[in-house]
Amino acid sequence: MNAAAAEHWLPGDRLPNVRLRASAGESTALHAEFAGAPLWLATPSSDAAAAALPVPPDGVTALCIGAEAPSGAPSPWQALAADPRWCAGLGMDALWRVDANLRLQERHTLPVGGALTAPVPAVALDATQTLLVAPVLQIPDVFEPELCAALIRHLEVDCAGGDVSAVLLLEDGQQKLQVDPSIKQRRETFPRDAALEQRMHERLLRRALPEISRVFNFDVSRRDPFKLLAYPEGAGYFRAHRDNETPDVAHRRFALSVNLNQGEYTGGEFRYPEFGPHRFSPPTGSALVFSCSILHEVLPVDRGVRYAMTTFLA
Numbered sequence: 001m002n003a004a005a006a007e008h009w010l011p012g013d014r015l016p017n018v019r020l021r022a023s024a025g026e027s028t029a030l031h032a033e034f035a036g037a038p039l040w041l042a043t044p045s046s047d048a049a050a051a052a053l054p055v056p057p058d059g060v061t062a063l064c065i066g067a068e069a070p071s072g073a074p075s076p077w078q079a080l081a082a083d084p085r086w087c088a089g090l091g092m093d094a095l096w097r098v099d100a101n102l103r104l105q106e107r108h109t110l111p112v113g114g115a116l117t118a119p120v121p122a123v124a125l126d127a128t129q130t131l132l133v134a135p136v137l138q139i140p141d142v143f144e145p146e147l148c149a150a151l152i153r154h155l156e157v158d159c160a161g162g163d164v165s166a167v168l169l170l171e172d173g174q175q176k177l178q179v180d181p182s183i184k185q186r187r188e189t190f191p192r193d194a195a196l197e198q199r200m201h202e203r204l205l206r207r208a209l210p211e212i213s214r215v216f217n218f219d220v221s222r223r224d225p226f227k228l229l230a231y232p233e234g235a236g237y238f239r240a241h242r243d244n245e246t247p248d249v250a251h252r253r254f255a256l257s258v259n260l261n262q263g264e265y266t267g268g269e270f271r272y273p274e275f276g277p278h279r280f281s282p283p284t285g286s287a288l289v290f291s292c293s294i295l296h297e298v299l300p301v302d303r304g305v306r307y308a309m310t311t312f313l314a
């Protein structure tokens, strides 16, 4: 399932492709023509609503869209027509901010009252840094903030904080679960609420799997159970490891981790020591996806508690 299957699209959904026609008759494909820079997309229901569209900031492409190319939008808005079913996904009298990867960010209702803030441009790395960055994929807005909060509550209240995390050790050919602080220290639990699990599953199907398929050319067909994690203040970490090294987990291809409360703790970042010193701490609700074969660690949490959800994909 992807955004195309949803009736109304939501922040975090990637826009399905569509042909866009200018009134002069020529047509272009959204994904071919408009990926790579932020967009504003507006769907005014009248000439007056089109005329009142705000001026987009520099660097933002502004598209005014309807089943017929709308008239009345001021320059530099481009008037374009699109399939009405696609337009219905955006909703009428909406102004959507869309990121450079064609993901919907936030919806405003027309007319837009206050000024919309310009997107904060990403900081460009210099060439040396670029060569050192680990091959990890960050997918924003996979879980809504409210879902993240519900998962933390579920772990702490319904699951009584979870259990101390153990590791599977091979001893004399036998697998044994053991708590081993030389490897990791955290609490964890499988969720026990079918409705929460279903919401997480739907969000992965809708937001993460299409992006993994596109970026890594890999179609996910299985996942391990979800796990909710808590890394306590001064005592939470997971030392450098790979996720597919013992026979029971050799099937794993990608790890997926969602931070549930980024900004409420310090430390607790991911690091990929084979690829340099950079630390990764995606915003709340964003997923970090990486190959289970690459070495990674979660650095000690210094202050606060880091909550996360993780699973493995194959």
Ligand SMILES: O=C(O)CCC(=O)C(=O)O
Residues within 6 Å of the ligand: 229, 238, 243, 255, 257, 258, 296, 297, 298, 308, 309, 310
């Ligand atoms: O803390 C996380 O988000 C995941 C940590 C990890 O590497 C693992 O559970 O294998």
Ligand SMILES: [Fe+2]
Residues within 6 Å of the ligand: 241, 242, 243, 255, 296
């Ligand atoms: Fe891991």
